[in-house]
Amino acid sequence: MRLLFIMLRKELKGYFLNPFGWVVLVFVTAMQGAALSTAMKGFRDSPSQNSLVYSAYNTTLFWFWFLFIFPLITMRSFAEEERSGTLEGLLTAPVRTWQVVLSKYGAAMVFYTLLWIPSYLQFRMYEWVTDVPPAYSPGSMLGAYSILLLMGAAFTAIGCLASALTSSQIIAGLLTIGMLVIHYFLGYVTAIWGENFRAAPMFHYISSQEHLHYFTKGLLDTRPVVYYLSLAAFVLFLTYQVIDYRRWRR
Template sequence: MRLLLIMLRKELKGYFLNPFGWVVFAFVTAMQGAALSTAMKGFRDSPRQDSLVWAVFHTPLFWFWFLFIFPLITMRTFAEEERSGTLEGLLTAPVRTWQVVLSKYGASLLFYILLWIPTYIQFRMYEWVTDVPPAYAPGAMIGAYSVIFLMGAAFTAIGCLASALTSSQIIAGLLTIGLLVLQYFLGYVTVIWGESFRAAPLFHYISSQEHLHYFTRGMLDTRPVVYYLSVTIFILFITYQVVDYRRWRR
């Protein structure tokens, strides 16, 4: 465990000692700030029944920039080390494969979580600046950040797997965004083809749009929790197998 924590700390430092990590940090803060401003303008122009949290996470550009976070975070995890030749030294060191995978995944996920701290402060600034009660219920806030975490855990695992499959950061990034966009559009299958086929409940079950829709209303559901955690564990298992294969192939 001590070795895993050392490796995790090293990987996490890589995000903050690299200017690219701060660029991603600034990008997420700016985009979420723009979404908050857009939502508040909508509240000013016309009364709404939805909470501010729901409105912020349903702005037109949310999914566009949200999905692009993950290739930016994960494309360097394995691909860069494979390209530079440092992965070979790491895999021949006295560390276990699962420690390598978990340290890189854990650092990516922790960095992803830290990206959302400024967005929480932005929501709270609404209270501090206006000195009026927040335009959202605590349940909506808890639900929104819960589903953001769950999606992040699964999508970060997908990004790590894509990075483990290639030595090119660009290919890893394109593969990640391709898989995430595919997963996103699977949520629209029932919208396009209706509910008349047997597999319709499956597409509802995996629809990230529906999960975000319900969670941002404060309606918590255990099914998305099971789905995202299962996907995370399964993808990490495949990543372990890919990295372990590389280790013993050497």
């Protein structure tokens, strides 16, 4: 475990010692600020029964920039090391394959989690600046960040798998966004085809839009927890198999 933490710390430093990591942080902060400002403008223009948290996250604009976070933070994970030749040295070192995979995935997840700290502060600034009760409940805030972390766990794993499949960062990024967009549109299958087919409950079960809808209302459910954690574990297992195959092929 000590070796795993050393590798995790090394990977995490790569995000903050590289200007690209700070660019991603600024991008997410700016987009979250735009989403929050749009929601507040909507509150000003017309009354709404929804909370500020719900209004900020349940928009097409949110999904547009949210899905692009994952190729940005994962496309370098394995692809860059494969391109530069350092992955070969890493895989021939006395470390386990699972340690390599978990260190890169763990660093990406820690960085992803840190990206949401500015957004939390932006919501709290509404209360601090206006000196009025917040336009959201603690339940909606807890639900929003819970589902964002759960989706992040699965989507980051998908990004790591895409990066492990190629030596090109661009191709890894395109694979990641392609798989995430497909997953996103699967949530609209029942809206397009209706409910009159046997697989409809399955599409509701995997719909990220529905999960975000309910969690930002403060309605917590264990089924998305099981789904996203199971998906993350399965995709990481596939990533392990890909990297282990490369290791023994050498």
